[in-house]
Amino acid sequence: MKTSNSYTYFFVTTMAIISALLLSILKVNLQGRQEFNKVLDTRKNVLKTVGVLKPGMSDSEVEELYTSKFTKQAVLGSDGTEREYYIYGLPERPEGYVLPVSGKGVWSTINGFIALEPDRSTIKGISFYDHAETPGLGGEIEKDFFARRFVGKKIFKDGELVSVTIAKSKLQEPSEYAVDGLSGASLTTGAINRFLRDDLTDYLPMLSDGDKKTSWR
Numbered sequence: 001m002k003t004s005n006s007y008t009y010f011f012v013t014t015m016a017i018i019s020a021l022l023l024s025i026l027k028v029n030l031q032g033r034q035e036f037n038k039v040l041d042t043r044k045n046v047l048k049t050v051g052v053l054k055p056g057m058s059d060s061e062v063e064e065l066y067t068s069k070f071t072k073q074a075v076l077g078s079d080g081t082e083r084e085y086y087i088y089g090l091p092e093r094p095e096g097y098v099l100p101v102s103g104k105g106v107w108s109t110i111n112g113f114i115a116l117e118p119d120r121s122t123i124k125g126i127s128f129y130d131h132a133e134t135p136g137l138g139g140e141i142e143k144d145f146f147a148r149r150f151v152g153k154k155i156f157k158d159g160e161l162v163s164v165t166i167a168k169s170k171l172q173e174p175s176e177y178a179v180d181g182l183s184g185a186s187l188t189t190g191a192i193n194r195f196l197r198d199d200l201t202d203y204l205p206m207l208s209d210g211d212k213k214t215s216w217r
């Protein structure tokens with residue numbers, strides 16, 4: 001059977017329009033979902049950093065805990081830009097602070113959070129996420145065993161911001177201000193040392209409000 005040219009053109013054009021429409025509807029829907037997932041992932045990492053993210057928590061449980069326990073705040077950083085952070089617990093009686101940190105690693109930008117106790121010096125938790133460092137090498141930074149090394153370390157020494165340093169390998173002697181390194185990942189951990197120190201310096205206007213801090217160099 002022979003179909004006319006005009007029918008073929010009509011059919012092809014109609015199919016093209018329908019496909020384009022379906023694709024754009026799908027894209028708009030997926031974009032919304034992707035943005036939602038990104039926000040949810042950030043919130044999960046905020047919860048994880050203070051140690052309240054439990055395995056198997058549903059999205060709505062994450063949302064509920066985040067909304068009831070965290071307040072977003074902003075401070076004018078010492079670099080002149082507005083810096084956001086989260087208060088954990090009641091703003092008038094905080095149980096901790098969560099500060100976003102980020103910087104370039106070997107292969108990617110590394111995002112993370114550092115949580116501090118109310119003294120704003122003792123580390124409550126740390127997490128690194130959303131990076132493309134090599135699994136098994138730099139990628140080990142996202143593991144819980146690595147995060148646990150930071151808990152209880154301090155970022156202020158005699159009122160001066162010293163940050164926390166990841167050593168190149170195992171520490172020669174115990175330190176309140178340093179953690180053991182990861183083998184095969186010294187470039188990634190060296191990058192973290194730099195951006196942690198820089199970001200914490202930018203947060204000094206809110207960090208220096210804490211107890212026991214008088215000066216810093």
Ligand SMILES: Cc1cc2nc3c(=O)[nH]c(=O)nc-3n(C[C@H](O)[C@H](O)[C@H](O)COP(=O)(O)O)c2cc1C
Binds near residue numbers: 137138139186187188
């Ligand atoms: C394919 C490839 C991927 C690598 N990825 C990383 C990485 O993500 N982070 C890192 O610090 N080093 C990475 N390295 C290793 C560095 O080149 C370097 O050998 C290492 O940082 C030295 O670390 P170490 O002093 O702890 O042994 C990678 C090397 C190769 C060949």
